[in-house]
Structure formats: C-alpha cells, structure tokens
Amino acid sequence: MANIAAQRIRREIKEVMKNEETAGASIKLELIDNRWTELKGEIGGPPDTPYQGGTFILEIKVPETYPFNPPKIRFLTKIWHPNVSSVTGAICLDILKDQWAAALTLRTVLLSIQALLAAAEPNDPQDAVVAKQYREDPHMFEMTAIHWTNVYAGGPTPVFEFNQKVRVLTEIGVNEQVARVALSTYHWDIERATEEIFSIYP
Structure with a gap:
C-alpha cells in the first residue's frame, strides 16, 4: 500500500x-x-x-x-x-x-x-471568534486579516494603527502573539484586550 x-x-x-x-x-x-x-x-x-x-x-x-x-x-x-x-x-x-x-x-x-x-464559509467555522467578527463587522475582519497577512505571510499592506497597539502592549511586558490575538479578538479595542489578557495572566 x-x-x-x-x-x-x-x-x-x-x-x-x-x-x-x-x-x-x-x-x-x-x-x-x-x-x-x-x-x-x-x-x-x-x-x-x-x-x-x-x-x-x-x-x-x-x-x-x-x-x-x-x-x-x-x-x-x-x-x-x-x-x-x-x-x-x-x-x-x-x-x-x-x-x-x-x-x-x-x-x-x-x-x-x-x-x-x-470564499469563506462562516456558518461552518473552524474558528468561532473569527467567524463572529466576519459576520458582525466585515470591515474590522478585513482589516485584521490584512494585518495578519502582513505580519505572518509577508503581505504588502501594513495596518500601522494596529502595529502601534501591539507595540503598546508589548512595552508593558505582554507577549507579542498574545497581544495580537487579544486585540484581534476584541476589535482592536486596547482597553478590552488588556482586561482580557490580565484576567487570564494575572
């Protein structure tokens, strides 16, 4: 075989x-x-x-x-x-x-x-958080996906504001990947992302 x-x-x-x-x-x-x-x-x-x-x-x-x-x-x-x-x-x-x-x-x-x-299939998701953002806030989803493509896949379009927010969290000692996931999950709301991070990693 x-x-x-x-x-x-x-x-x-x-x-x-x-x-x-x-x-x-x-x-x-x-x-x-x-x-x-x-x-x-x-x-x-x-x-x-x-x-x-x-x-x-x-x-x-x-x-x-x-x-x-x-x-x-x-x-x-x-x-x-x-x-x-x-x-x-x-x-x-x-x-x-x-x-x-x-x-x-x-x-x-x-x-x-x-x-x-x-052609995503948000009604049959692998990642429920991403699918929720895709359905409820398409523009935020697109901006976040572009940001991830730039950071991880060598894409050409950096989202400068998002990079700044990641930097703010890394400067207070948060791991870069943890910061990016939290910010992406909470629509790049830095206060909500920070609350979530410190509730998980007190």
Whole structure:
C-alpha cells in the first residue's frame, strides 16, 4: 500500500511543477527530507482578498493509505480566517474530511484551500471568534486579516494603527502573539484586550 502512495505522491509533485494553473496561482509542493509522507505546501493569497500578496505555508502529512484516505493538512503560517484555526492552523474543508475521494490530488486540494481563502464559509467555522467578527463587522475582519497577512505571510499592506497597539502592549511586558490575538479578538479595542489578557495572566 505504501508503494502505491509513494508513486502517486511523486507523480502529483511533478504534476504541480508542470501545471500552468498552479504556477499562475502561486502553488508549490515539495517533499520534506525526501520522505513522501511529509510535504510542504505553499499557496499565494488570492487577489482581491485580505490575503493578497501573502505567502502561506502548509504542513501536509500523507497516510500510507493515500489516496484512499485524505492527507492531514494545516496552515503553518498564521492566518485570520473563519475556516482556519488562528491557534493551530487546522482547516475546516469538506474534502479533507467526509467528502474526500481517491480521484482528488494534492494539487486540487491546494487549489480548494486557496479558493476557501477567497470564499469563506462562516456558518461552518473552524474558528468561532473569527467567524463572529466576519459576520458582525466585515470591515474590522478585513482589516485584521490584512494585518495578519502582513505580519505572518509577508503581505504588502501594513495596518500601522494596529502595529502601534501591539507595540503598546508589548512595552508593558505582554507577549507579542498574545497581544495580537487579544486585540484581534476584541476589535482592536486596547482597553478590552488588556482586561482580557490580565484576567487570564494575572
């Protein structure tokens, strides 16, 4: 079984390297330590989204039963999106769960994840906090997603005011990531974020 999976993965990596669609969509795939069970995926943020200009790295773990069972994929690059955990990078996508089919390939999965960035499903969220902001305050969601893309994925558009607020909290001894998550969660209200941080970390 493992040989079937290994052969299939090698073929799929060549497919991604040669495919014009994936090249145009900034999608890459490579083995880690030459082991077919562990791969690194890379997708570019889709145009006209808060993720535009960002480069997002994905961890891909392939089971020995592939392609009859789906790969396990998560974001290594932090991202603010309703269908991706802002903490673990876990992805809520049907083809990675009950809608998987052996005919699917890693190329189609990466393209589907990229499409998810452009068309979130807030009613089937992986991250309830992000989904709530997405539904209730779309502008704040977009600004926060742009900020995260700039900080973590090399995106081109810094949100200066947000960087200042993170700096205020780090200067009083708060961990930068803790500060950013709290501020993002509380709509960049520095007082509410500070209260929350010090209630958790007195």
